[in-house]
Amino acid sequence: MKKSLFTAAALTLGLSAVLAGCGDSATNGSGEGETLKILAAHNQTSPDNPYQTGLLKFEEVLEAESDGSIDVEVHAGTLGTEESELVEKLKLGAADVIVVSPGFMTQTGVKEVDLLALPYLFESYDHWESVVDGDVGEQMADLINEKSNNDFKLVGYWSAGVRHYYGKKPIESMKDLKGMSIRTQTSGVVSDFWTQAGAVPTSVAWGELYQALQQNVVDSSENAYPYFVQQNHHKTDNGKFVSETAHDYTTRLLLVNGKKFDEMTDEQKDALMAAAEASVEAEREAVYAQEEEYKQKAIDEGATVNEIDTAEFIEIALPIQEKLAKDIGAEEMLESINSQRK
Missing domain, CATH: 3.40.190.170 (Bacterial extracellular solute-binding protein, family 7)
Incomplete structure (x- = not known):
């Protein structure tokens, strides 16, 4: 790379x-x-x-x-x-x-x-x-x-890093998120995405998230391996199942x-x-x-990791991308980004 x-x-x-x-x-x-x-x-x-x-x-x-x-x-x-x-x-x-x-x-x-x-x-x-x-x-x-x-x-x-879902249960499809609270941004395009996926965006300070996951204040979160594993989120009951959504580089x-x-x-x-x-x-x-290093560390320490088909997640993300680009006058930049896909 x-x-x-x-x-x-x-x-x-x-x-x-x-x-x-x-x-x-x-x-x-x-x-x-x-x-x-x-x-x-x-x-x-x-x-x-x-x-x-x-x-x-x-x-x-x-x-x-x-x-x-x-x-x-x-x-x-x-x-x-x-x-x-x-x-x-x-x-x-x-x-x-x-x-x-x-x-x-x-x-x-x-x-x-x-x-x-x-x-x-x-x-x-x-x-x-x-x-x-x-x-x-x-x-x-x-x-x-x-x-x-x-x-x-x-x-x-x-x-x-690359952000993935982690929570109290693994997800195989979007329907598994229905009604689940997820610690993420509670406004803007990120919130819109998770809301349309069926989850409930919830605000929790990063420094308080371990306790929130441990005490069932929030059902799940999303972040990259080097960040949530270093904070031991994968060791909590509500953080031990990682589903590789790869929704954000x-x-x-x-x-x-x-x-x-x-x-x-x-x-x-x-x-x-x-x-x-x-x-x-x-x-x-x-x-x-650290991506692979901390993924392996999470597995070694009891986390369960699964890969999923992200097609349905991408399907709801595309209209969100197009709407935002139009609203902020960044359509040419979005077109340029998409043109650089392999």
Whole structure:
């Protein structure tokens, strides 16, 4: 599988992105001998999570490439386990670099990003990479940069794996979902998809999901192996049956604060872009490697995994895709994505 990166050209397009100085160090990188401190955060608490791998690579490369003028501090869930918290902190300057899913960007007024959250939009990692590393990815980066008024700048596309159903019983077809509560987004296209599949979308904070599954608060959830297995969801009665729906080859956005990026020196900006590119490669490689590793771990620890025919799920997803694309004026982007299927 190719490990293509969000290219330097795409990264620099429209960019004016990131980063706040904190504490006693200087708040910008313009003076000699000053050190710029950068807070980089994600919402996952496991040290083995691919997000952590990506941000640690970002830290390593940025500090090295900036010749010590930038000091990076990585926070794994300590600035917030909810993505909405991180988005708000980035906007206010309480964080400088964050990882976030497309759904939370739509809440900031960039509605086009919701396209990347559509169920069954991608058929493989190769398909996903060709889209986000190509023209569609560049267009989406431009939209985020422009519509956020320079609050949010996209500097790379990460993955959070392939999402599957897991719950208190296996599913063989859509009818098995009827009336079941599922922890997922409770608004937008994701919610529409699961509602039409017969399930009941339910909101549960990620940090509270293990307990919710264990105590029968929610019947099921959906996520990728590296994420739910690291949180031991497969060890609960309501999480031990995994049905490989593969409904979402996920996209995650590596964002920086644009206004603060503008305060950096040219050398520091170059260092940031090099670090962003390196983090994309490292994070993706970690996700791809962990998919099989954590699937096997789940099985070894008692989870039951089954494959299903997803044709009927795709059938309900296609009209949702078409409607959203029309509503947000992204029909050409959807057509481009579909044209890149094998």
